[in-house]
Structure formats: structure tokens, C-alpha cells
Amino acid sequence: MKSWKVPYFAFFWGSSLSHDEVNNPRIGDVVYLQSLESMSNRGYFDNTIVVLMSDHGIRFGPFRQTYQGGIEDRLPFLFIKVPKQFEKTYPLATANLKWNAEVLTTHFDLHETLLDISSPSRLTDQFIESGKGNQKAELA
Template structure:
């Protein structure tokens, strides 16, 4: 079995061969070439557990190569595309860009209230993950504050995270072990800034801001990295604390397995592949004795 590094090197050579062929036969004179990946370099596990690895999972590579004549014919579209390399963009924008290839709608400013914006339009600098339809768990533009694992809110969030993992495997408890917390690797907290909660209005004529508001904060988000036992599974989980109900909830879509599970879930692969990231087979425990 090839190592991850060796596999990547082999793919790299194949990619160079493809690009050379396209260039040599002049296919790129009338073709837009797009290269992309679903994530960056996130393995081995010590990389994924780092801040860099976290960003690699959320910010995959994406690149365009246009024929030389394209920029001459559509200079503003290419100028916007270059500007957008420093703006918040998503796969939904790629869909809108493809639509522009078929029927070009112009290279003006993008509408921040639309989920997808063609990359030939300028994406507004103020665009947020919420406006772009990016879930909090996957957003790379948020200001998280690191907090202690001993914080009472973190401890409740951790319990909610581990309970959710066990609930996902509960129908297969005969096969999948009941998980428990081994260690909290990191914990961070996201909540609205005080200035946001106190904002009431702004006078357009002189930009004077009224901060006498008293908006109630209804939720706090926790992002955790935890290791569970048995099996040593490592997970990154976003947990929502709903203040009015004083409830901590986790969506399966906001759980990332950040280390390899290899053959740990072999016992359920023919029964339910969707839970393989969360299942550590009981027979793995028995085989150690």
C-alpha cells in the first residue's frame, strides 16, 4: 500500500502530463481549465489537529486557467476574478460562474443577498458565511475565543458532543462500543461582540452610531476537539447552546472526524457505512485480551 506522500507524488506527475498535453495540442486556446480539490493537506492527524489543518479542510484549492484572448475580450470579468481571490467564495459561486459561461450577465458588483455570486462579478467585502449559506462549523471567517476545558459551558458542550456520537451508533450497540471522553484537545467559544448587541441605529447623514440597544443574545457556539475511548477517535465538533431552553445541541453535519479510523468500524461497513467515522467495533476491544 502506497504512503499518502507517495500517492500524492504519483498524482502530481499525472497532472503535469495532462497539462503538458493540453498545452502542446493548443486545447487551452479555446478551453477554460479548472483545477480543484475537496480539501487541502489535512493528514496525518497531527496536521489536521492544528489550526493549519483546520483551515486546509475548509479552504480547498481552486484555480482557473483562461485562454490568453479571454482577458482581452472580458477585462473587467478577469479583474473581478482576481479581486475575488481575497473574498469569501463558495462552490455555489462556481455554479453561478458556469451559468455565466453559457449566458454572460455582465461583470458588475455581486448581490450579497444571493447564495451564489458569479466569480466574474465582484464579491462584496462584507459578505458573511451566513449570507453565503456556509454553516458555522465550516466557516473560516469567524472570531473564535479559546477557553479552558474546565469551563462549565465547555464541559456541558463536551457531554452533548459525546452523547451525540453515541446516539448515532445506538442502533448498532451490539457492534459499536459506547464511547467516553478521553481528553479535550481544545475548546473555543463564539458569541456576538458587545458592540453588536448594543447597536441600535446609525444616522446616515453623519454616521453617528447609537449604542444604547440591548439586544438579547440567544445562543453561544462552542467548537471542540475531543478524543474518545475506546479507539482514540479524534473529532472536531460545533455545539450550540440555546440560552432560552438552556439546551446544548449538535448536528451530525457539524461533526468532523479528524484522524483515520482505518479498520476500526469494519463490523458495520455492510450494515451502515454512514456511521463508520463514529463506530469503534466491540470486537476490536475483545481482540486485545
């Protein structure tokens, strides 16, 4: 898509490595690392926002019955990587993302973040400072 200069959205949902066995995700570590490094080396991340997330930890088996298994079942991970140009263009939005890394967030917050990213006018410092981004939350 880079050669066509067409913006696009890609969504990949992989669960086969991690869904049923707590030790299997490490099998994919090298493949994921190599893929991400290759994309980075090719400059794809210069204009790409990457979201890596999980929906929950392991749901079955003896590990789930442990204290750690119970925590992981309820605390999915979420990583968002934005390009350097995004950080320069939208400094307040970037600061908010970094702040949110230190507080409890929900899937509702991720939904709003994805809506914001899809509408760059919602990412400007002026829009954020005006409080217009909070109107939906106040109405709910």
C-alpha cells in the same frame, strides 16, 4: 472534440491519491503536469477554460488532528485558467476573477461563475456594469 468543432464540458473527479494519505498527492504531480503540458502544447487551452479544485483537505488520521490539517480541511483550493481570447473579449469578467483570487469565496460563488461561463452574455462588461448579475443574490 476539437476536430469536430463541438463545444463540450468535461468533469473529472479524482480522489484516490489524496483522500486518505497526506503524502500521496505528490505521486500524481508528474502525471498531472505532463497531461496539462501536453494539452497546452497542442493548443487546447486556446479555447478552453480549466478549473482545478478540491473539496477539502485530508479528513482522517493524525495529520487532520494538527493545526495545519484543520485549516486544510476547511480551505479547499480553486484555480481557474481562462484563454487569452477570453481575457480580451471579457476584460471586466477577467478582472473580477482576478479580484476574487484575493478574497474569501465559497462554492456558491463558484456555482455562479460556472453559470456565467455557460452564458457568455452574462460576461459582457455591459451586463456586469448593469448589476443584473447581482439580482439573484439580492433575492436570496
